[in-house]
Amino acid sequence: MSSHSAAAGDAGWPENRYNDGRFRNPAGYFHTMSLAHTLSLIDIQARMSLKCEASRYFLGYLWWLLEPILYVMVFYLVFGVLLDSQGMEFIVFLMCGKLPFVWFSKTVIKASGSILDHVGLIGLTDLPKAMFPLMVAHEGLYKQVAVFALLAVVTLGAGYQPTLAWLWLFPLVAANYLMIVAISLAAAFMVPLFRDLVMMITLGMTLLLFVSGVFWDPRALDPAVMELIFIINPLAFFLDAYRQVMMHGLAPDLPHLLALTALFGVLFAVMLCLLHRYSRFLALRALTA
Secondary structure, three states: OOHHHHHHHHHOOHHHEOOOOOEOOOHHHHHOOOHHHHHHHHHHHHHHHHHHHHHOOOOHHHHHHHHHHHHHHHHHHHHHHHOOOOHHHHHHHHHHHHHHHHHHHHHHHHHHOHHHHOHHHHOOOOOOOOHHHHHHHHHHHHHHHHHHHHHHHHHHHOOOOOOHHHHHHHHHHHHHHHHHHHHHHHHHHHOOOOOOHHHHHHHHHHHHHHHOOOOOOHHHOOHHHHHHHHHHOHHHHHHHHHHHHHHHOOOOOHHHHHHHHHHHHHHHHHHHHHHHHOHHHHHHHHHHO
């Protein structure tokens, strides 16, 4: 083996070096990466992005907690003080709805434009397009872990006792994350094709804010109406499930949770296939639009 071939092998891109040692376009390398390597790359990129984002602000990582706290304070001022709602109970109720909603909305909105945001990199190499929304979703997951820790502290401070039902938070968060990732992939696929969807997604989040039970309790409605809302709007189901688990110590509706997990699992797989199949077409749209 020549010294150039050995060096190329050490670098991990043997098929992508010229004889003089320069690298070719590494697209072939990215398309032959193992799943474990791909996930590791997504994780590294997400952590680097979070570190870069934190370095821009004086308070750095504290904004992960300060931002959701300020969101809740604003809405508590309106709905809790001005409309005279019930003290700490309403704060916990609001946080169980608002914090997961912010996770969903911010991730999907940012992921929807993730391919266009990396148009310069896309112009240089044929990277898997799914990597970009997946990195955004992974960033959001890191932040949400800290936010859920804050939610647990506030819930305990409000006098709610932890129960074994809290263990349901793990599958609940996992299913919620799957929904966010699947919808993020779909949004990232559609936006390069129809740029106006960016505005529609943002407006849609405003609509969801008021119809998903963030400020009101779906269980105060007729049971048939409540079930219809949970079927039509999966986000409303998740927000209610967090409240049932953390405030009332009750398990979520398992058949409904499994059905949503299966649904978004299928959507996730379909969108991965579409993003792979139309990778170069999406790149062309992003570069020429």
